Amino acid sequence: MNRTMHSTTLRVPESLNREYRILIGGEWKGSQSGEFFTIHDPFSREDWGKVPLCGPAEADQAVTAARRAFDEGEWPKLPPAGRAKVLRKFADLIRENADELALMQTLENGKLLKETRGGIDFLAQQCEYSGALAETVQGATINTGIPNLFTYTLRQPLGVVAAITPWNSPLGLLGFKLFPALAAGCTVVVKPSEFTPASTLRLLELSEAAGIPTGVVNVVTGMGDVGAALVDHPGVDKIVFTGATQTGAKIAAAAGQRLVPTSLELGGKSPNIVFSDADLKQAVHGVLGGIFVASGQTCVAGSRVLVEKSIYDDFLDRMAQVTAGLKLGDPLDPETQLGPIANQPQFEKIIKSIASGHEAGFRLLAGGGAPSADPALGSGLFIEPTIFGDVDNASSLATEEIFGPVASVIPFEGVDEALAIGNDTRFGLASGVWTQNMSRAQRVIRDLRAGTVWVNTYRAAHHYVPFAGHKQSGLGRELGVEAVEEFTEIKSVWHDFGSPQLFGR
Secondary structure: OEEOOOOOOOOOOOOOOOEOOEEEOOEEEOOOOOOEEEEEOOOOOOEEEEEEOEOHHHHHHHHHHHHHHHHHOOHHHOOHHHHHHHHHHHHHHHHHOHHHHHHHHHHHHOOOHHHHHHHHHHHHHHHHHHHHHHOOOOOOEEOOOOOOEEEEEEEEEOOEEEEEOOOOOHHHHHHHHHHHHHHHOOEEEEEOOOOOHHHHHHHHHHHHHHOOOOOOEEEOOEOHHHHHHHHHOOOOOEEEEEOOHHHHHHHHHHHHHHOOOEEEEOOOOOEEEEOOOOOHHHHHHHHHHHHHHHHHOOOOOOOEEEEEHHHHHHHHHHHHHHHHOOEEOOOOOOOOOEOOOOOHHHHHHHHHHHHHHHHHOOEEEEOOOOOOOOHHHOOOOOOOOEEEEOOOOOOHHHHOOOOOOEEEEEEEOHHHHHHHHHHOOOEEOEEEEEOOOHHHHHHHHHHOOOOEEEEOOOOOOOOOOOEOOEEOOEEOOEOHHHHHHOOEEEEEEEEEOOOOOOOOO
């Protein structure tokens, strides 16, 4: 396994290694308790920054501020063109601060800097696009055929949104929620992961500079009790969450008690299906990118690799050969291909999953655990890119989301068996198919139960295209035109202009 050398430059600039503040009702302040927690660099294992440790009291204050801004403020009533103008300014500020925002995310979760930098470009584009969508939110006139009745619908903002975001792509997945909510005219309370709060706080500093009014955007930092307080708060009109399926199920159950709508982007165990007629060189690199990008810490990771039996051994050999040359190292180094795992709990979870593969006796083709001590890796939380062959699709390795650089390779014979194995999961987030036979591809597209199907590629994304899961991978839609609609509700209007009212005559 090749490894890049440790960076000798100062990792955390003084401008970032500071005391941060939460935002409530236009005021940047600390927690009521005065307590802080620190951010952890998963490569150097050093702590940096001080972030307010909030609790349910701050969550209540933030919701109250957002409620006031929605009920009494100008944002929901602002003409759509006005909201669009502010979001365009916000996008400009994101671009101006792109390098800093990217660096902050890398220092929080260990994702490669070249990946976080590209993600900021996507973030700015999505902000602009959401602004454009603000001007397209419309109702419809309906010809019922009833004399003297004018009937139409209005789309109006839902209200106060609680956005609970994860650590793997803290700004990108916040943008999925924040921008369309603002475009629709909602107000927002953000609760970032305790592992990655600083980049979110910095982004929301820019929201103020863009001209978003007081109280429209608020952010509280802390642990799970803050998120739970937001979910249970009677002042919240919608909950949006990205994270583990188990947590999403608890949120949905709590929200159901109050009949509050939710959008949940949850886990995946996505099949990446390789047929014998695929371009094998392309497929190998696409499959490995599908599982090893971001060290496997993505919800859409193609963690189940289904390979047709006639090419099975050849394909596994190719996968193992490419994997052996992947470079682990400092995520700030442009030559690095896999950075560290984002945090200690996730590291331990992945190691446990790999151990289950060893115990089950699956064929180990690459990796298999944490690399031995190596100065090039510093003291980072590294796990080797790992491939297990001959995996049983009923095993925990193939059924449970690992969220790490671990691929389970499963043989199949023919399209029927590929579909049966691909769909044999409680998840339905993403999928891939590699084939030159377009008739076969269309059948797989039709019959796979997944929110996204990639053909001869993997992980392609665009803010024009809706994203969501089926089954236990979530509810609702993010990105695309549908994203803004998720933050509106429809009101039907019946306007009589001349029919006699006959009751009581």
